[in-house]
Amino acid sequence: xxxxxxxxxxxxxxVGCICPLEIELAPVIQMLDEIYQYGKxxxxxxxxxxLGRIGNHNIVIATLSKIGNNTAATVATQLVHEFPSIRFGxxxxxxxxxxxxxxxxxxxDVVVSRPRNDVAAVVQLDMxxxxxxxxxxxxxxxDPPPPVLMxxxxxxxxxxxxxxxxxxxxxxxxxxxSPEMVDNGYCRPESATDKLFTPSYSHPEVNTSCDHCDDxxxxxxxxxxxxxxxxxxxxIGSSNAVxxxxxxxxxxxxxxxxxxxxxxxGIMDSFPCLVIRGICDYADSHKQKVWQRYAAAVxxxxxxxxxxHIDPEKVSSAVIAQPAELPTLEQxxxxxxxxxxxxxxxxxxxxxTVAVLRSLVEGHRQFQARLLPLPGLRGMQRFRRGWFSLxxxxxxxxxx
Numbered sequence: 035x036x037x038x039x040x041x042x043x044x045x046x047x048x049v050g051c052i053c054p055l056e057i058e059l060a061p062v063i064q065m066l067d068e069i070y071q072y073g074k075x076x077x078x079x080x081x082x083x084x085l086g087r088i089g090n091h092n093i094v095i096a097t098l099s100k101i102g103n104n105t106a107a108t109v110a111t112q113l114v115h116e117f118p119s120i121r122f123g124x125x126x127x128x129x130x131x132x133x134x135x136x137x138x139x140x141x142x143d144v145v146v147s148r149p150r151n152d153v154a155a156v157v158q159l160d161m162x163x164x165x166x167x168x169x170x171x172x173x174x175x176x177d178p179p180p181p182v183l184m185x186x187x188x189x190x191x192x193x194x195x196x197x198x199x200x201x202x203x204x205x206x207x208x209x210x211x212s213p214e215m216v217d218n219g220y221c222r223p224e225s226a227t228d229k230l231f232t233p234s235y236s237h238p239e240v241n242t243s244c245d246h247c248d249d250x251x252x253x254x255x256x257x258x259x260x261x262x263x264x265x266x267x268x269x270i271g272s273s274n275a276v277x278x279x280x281x282x283x284x285x286x287x288x289x290x291x292x293x294x295x296x297x298x299x300g301i302m303d304s305f306p307c308l309v310i311r312g313i314c315d316y317a318d319s320h321k322q323k324v325w326q327r328y329a330a331a332v333x334x335x336x337x338x339x340x341x342x343h344i345d346p347e348k349v350s351s352a353v354i355a356q357p358a359e360l361p362t363l364e365q366x367x368x369x370x371x372x373x374x375x376x377x378x379x380x381x382x383x384x385x386x387t388v389a390v391l392r393s394l395v396e397g398h399r400q401f402q403a404r405l406l407p408l409p410g411l412r413g414m415q416r417f418r419r420g421w422f423s424l425x426x427x428x429x430x431x432x433x434x
Contacts, residue, residue, distance in 0.1 A: 041070040041085060042092055048349050049093040049341070050113050050123040050305070052106065054297050057327050058127035059097045061220060061334040064208045066093070079112045088338055090346045094120070102274050103158065103300030110305035114355045121352040122180045123307040126337050128329045129270070129295035130277060130317030132287035133230065137266055138255065139313060141228040141325045144201070144265045144336045145293035146187055147309035149178055153269040153290040156309060158299035160274050176302035182352045183308040186344045191267060193343070200342075201263050201335035208331065219327045225261055227324050230316055233280035237319035244320050263332045268292035270309050272299035280318035306355050310336055 053059040066086035131139040147155040235251035271294045298309045312329030315321040
């Protein structure tokens with residue numbers, strides 16, 4: 035583990051990092067050049083964070099109590115409240131790859147969020163329409179990554195045209211300094227375990243390996259000359275539900291998505307953010323955990339390489355992240371419905387996304403069956419005026 039050093043001032047931390055799972059958090063912490071505080075509980079909230087440094091960037095790293103867009107939105111908002119000088123965030127972890135004829139995405143590769151053609155950098159898959167053949171039509175779109183990160187990823191992509199990525203170097207250093215990471219499976223698995231089956235072929239049984247799957251159903255792919263991580267830049271689909279459906283994954287791939295995951299949509303509009311995902315499966319029924327830890331390691335390695343190529347002065351000159359303010363709930367007698375108005379203001383964007391709204395409402399479940407008048411939404415869908423009813427699994431109902 036990196037050496038522990040005195041803690042800088044709270045305002046010296048300008049980069050935030052969110053790692054949804056503990057297996058994603060571990061390699062990110064190992065990538066730190068220095069650790070200031072390890073596993074410190076938040077003063078005002080329920081999550082833990084680690085403070086450290088990569089290059090000349092002071093960084094605060096947080097993890098989630100559970101996966102999903104709503105929890106991610108809550109932690110992102112709270113993180114920016116507690117560390118008021120944060121400029122941007124990095125969401126680092128694992129995801130399901132969506133290979134296509136044009137993009138030979140494989141296990142152990144990295145996908146970085148970026149708009150492409152008419153598809154945003156991150157699209158919330160829960161907030162759209164699924165038509166025939168799993169065709170997905172999005173409703174609205176989330177904010178893109180901040181300019182300082184977009185510019186840095188474009189520069190790094192160009193740099194890699196003539197220079198080898200340092201991801202492998204960072205991982206080798208991590209494994210060399212921490213034998214426990216080796217013991218816990220952060221080394222690269224055998225390439226023979228990277229199997230992409232045709233979308234029509236489902237895994238025969240639940241909770242079994244692919245050792246007994248029919249290899250004649252494998253998608254033919256040429257072997258890579260070197261077992262080296264490739265980096266892809268493109269749209270990422272974000273869902274609150276795990277996707278284990280090859281047909282749907284193939285449909286998302288055809289529509290321009292490179293990867294699917296479960297937290298990004300909850301963050302993008304409340305926390306200027308870049309999403310970095312190591313590919314651990316293909317979002318199909320053959321989903322396995324063999325590649326998860328290595329995928330988390332390559333994502334953290336890319337994060338470090340990226341930060342080392344960003345000028346700290348450009349970070350300092352970037353706009354300070356302004357989180358959504360916590361809602362003000364006032365009890366009023368609005369007609370016969372005993373309604374409660376919800377006022378949500380956002381200093382970075384005029385109005386929050388559905389994911390942020392959901393995260394804020396989670397703490398007020400006692401108001402179930404009451405109605406919330408909402409001025410509008412930015413991100414997934416816009417309403418001039420709507421009423422939202424809270425019931426059961428957060429039923430979203432509108433009237434005008």
